[in-house]
Amino acid sequence: MVRIPTLCCIVAATTIVSAYDTTFGFDGEPQIENRTIDEIYEAALAEGGIVTVWHGGDETDQQDGLKQEFEARFPNITLNITVDVSKYHDGNIDRQLATGGVYVDSVILQTLHDYPRWDNEGALLHYLPLDFYSIQPSFREIRGAWYGVSVFGWSFLWNKNKVSEGPKEFEDVLKPEFKDKLVLTYPNDDDAVLYAFDLIMQQYGYEWFEKLLAQNPRWVRGTATPVTLLSQSNSTSAVSFTSGVGLTPPDSIGLAFPTKGLFVTWPQRAAILKDAPHPEGAKLLHNYLLSKEHQSSLSSWSVRSDVSAPGGYADLADIPSTNPNGFEGFMANRERVERLKLFFEDKIGTPQGLSPLKDDL
Numbered sequence: 164m165v166r167i168p169t170l171c172c173i174v175a176a177t178t179i180v181s182a183y184d185t186t187f188g189f190d191g192e193p194q195i196e197n198r199t200i201d202e203i204y205e206a207a208l209a210e211g212g213i214v215t216v217w218h219g220g221d222e223t224d225q226q227d228g229l230k231q232e233f234e235a236r237f238p239n240i241t242l243n244i245t246v247d248v249s250k251y252h253d254g255n256i257d258r259q260l261a262t263g264g265v266y267v268d269s270v271i272l273q274t275l276h277d278y279p280r281w282d283n284e285g286a287l288l289h290y291l292p293l294d295f296y297s298i299q300p301s302f303r304e305i306r307g308a309w310y311g312v313s314v315f316g317w318s319f320l321w322n323k324n325k326v327s328e329g330p331k332e333f334e335d336v337l338k339p340e341f342k343d344k345l346v347l348t349y350p351n352d353d354d355a356v357l358y359a360f361d362l363i364m365q366q367y368g369y370e371w372f373e374k375l376l377a378q379n380p381r382w383v384r385g386t387a388t389p390v391t392l393l394s395q396s397n398s399t400s401a402v403s404f405t406s407g408v409g410l411t412p413p414d415s416i417g418l419a420f421p422t423k424g425l426f427v428t429w430p431q432r433a434a435i436l437k438d439a440p441h442p443e444g445a446k447l448l449h450n451y452l453l454s455k456e457h458q459s460s461l462s463s464w465s466v467r468s469d470v471s472a473p474g475g476y477a478d479l480a481d482i483p484s485t486n487p488n489g490f491e492g493f494m495a496n497r498e499r500v501e502r503l504k505l506f507f508e509d510k511i512g513t514p515q516g517l518s519p520l521k522d523d524l
C-alpha cells in the first residue's frame with residue numbers, strides 16, 4: 164500500500180513559526196484598565212509618545228480633526244494616523260501579521276468581518292478601556308478584542324441652493340426633478356454602499372434600480388466625493404444618498420433619513436494589535452475616543468448608551484428604519500457580497516478613476 168503523506172505530516176515536517184494561536188486561544192483573559200486617563204498619558208509619554216493608527220476612510224484629511232484634538236489634549240503625543248479605504252488597509256495588516264513586522268498599534272475600520280478573524284488568529288489585544296460598559300452592549304466584544312468607537316451611516320443629502328425640497332424616501336430620488344442631479348458612490352466599490360443598495364432593492368425591487376439608472380446618476384469613488392460635488396456651485400450634482408455628514412451639517416446642506424425605507428448605520432470598529440509597538444499610546448487613544456468628553460463632541464450618534472444624539476435626533480435604538488448591528492452579518496457573508504458586487508459591475512461598470520484618496524475630488 165502506498166502511503167500518501169497527509170497534510171498534518173507535511174506541515175509537521177516543515178518548520179512553521181507562527182506567533183498566533185489559530186485554534187482555541189485559551190489565554191484570552193482581558194486586561195482591565197484601572198488607571199486614570201492621565202496615568203495612561205504618562206505611560207504613553209514614557210513609551211515614546213507616539214501611536215500609529217490605520218483608519219478607514221476615503222479622503223486623506225478625514226481624521227485631521229481628531230489628530231488636532233488629540234494632540235492638543237495630550238501634548239507631546241503624536242497621533243500618527245493614516246487614512247485609507249478599509250478594504251486596502253486590512254490586506255496590509257494581514258501582511259504585517261504574516262511577516263511578523265507589526266508596526267501599527269490601532270486599527271479602526273469599516274471591514275467589521277476582519278475583527279473576529281484577526282481575533283481568532285490571536286492578533287488582537289484583549290483590553291477593556293475605562294468606560295467599556297458604557298458602550299452599547301452590541302457594539303462591544305465581551306473580552307474587549309474590539310468595540311465600536313463611532314457610528315457612521317448614510318442619509319439623504321442635498322444642496323439647498325440647488326434643490327428646494329430633498330428626497331425623504333428612496334422612491335423620491337426617482338422624481339423627474341432629480342434627473343441628472345444625483346451623485347452616488349459605486350456600490351461595487353464600497354461595501355457599506357453596497358449594503359444600502361441591497362436593503363433598498365430588497366424593499367423596492369429591481370425595478371427601482373432600473374428607474375434610478377434612467378435618472379442618469381453620476382457614479383463616483385469614495386463616499387465623501389458626492390458631498391464635495393454637490394456642495395460645489397459649478398457642479399450639476401445636487402443630491403446623494405450614499406454619504407454621511409453626521410447629524411449637524413452646514414446650513415447649506417439638507418439632511419433626511421427615510422422612515423419607510425431602511426438606511427445603513429454601523430459602529431466603526433477599533434482594536435489594538437497584540438504586538439503593537441506602542442500599546443500605551445493605543446490605550447490612550449482608545450480611552451480618549453470612548454470618553455464622554457469626546458463622544459459628546461461628535462456630530463453623529465454615540466456608541467455610548469449615556470450620550471444622547473445631537474440635533475434633537477432620537478437614540479439609534481429607537482429608530483425602526485436602521486439597525487446598526489445588521490452590517491456585520493452582511494459583511495461576514497463574503498460570497499454574497501462578491502456576487503452582489505459583480506451584479507452591479509455588470510449594470511454600471513467597474514469603478515472608474517483613481518482611489519478616492521488619490522483623485523482630486
Ligand SMILES: *[C@@H]1O[C@H](CO)[C@@H](O)[C@H](O)[C@H]1NC(C)=O
Binds near residue numbers: 194
Ligand atoms: C491594574 O491592572 C493591571 C493590568 O491589568 C493589573 O496587573 C493590576 O493588578 C491592577 N491593579 C489593581 C489595583 O487592580
Ligand SMILES: *[C@@H]1O[C@H](CO)[C@@H](O)[C@H](O)[C@H]1NC(C)=O
Binds near residue numbers: 238239
Ligand atoms: C513636552 O515636551 C517639551 C520639550 O521636551 C517639554 O518642555 C514639555 O514639558 C513637555 N510637555 C509635557 C506635558 O510633557
Ligand SMILES: *[C@@H]1O[C@H](CO)[C@@H](O)[C@H](O)[C@H]1NC(C)=O
Binds near residue numbers: 243
Ligand atoms: C507612522 O505611520 C506610518 C504609516 O503607517 C509608518 O510608515 C511610520 O513608520 C509611522 N511613523 C512612526 C514614527 O512610527
Ligand SMILES: *[C@@H]1O[C@H](CO)[C@@H](O)[C@H](O)[C@H]1NC(C)=O
Binds near residue numbers: 395396397398
Ligand atoms: C468647480 O469649483 C471648484 C471649487 O469650488 C473647483 O475646484 C473645480 O475645479 C471647479 N470645476 C469646474 C468643472 O470648473
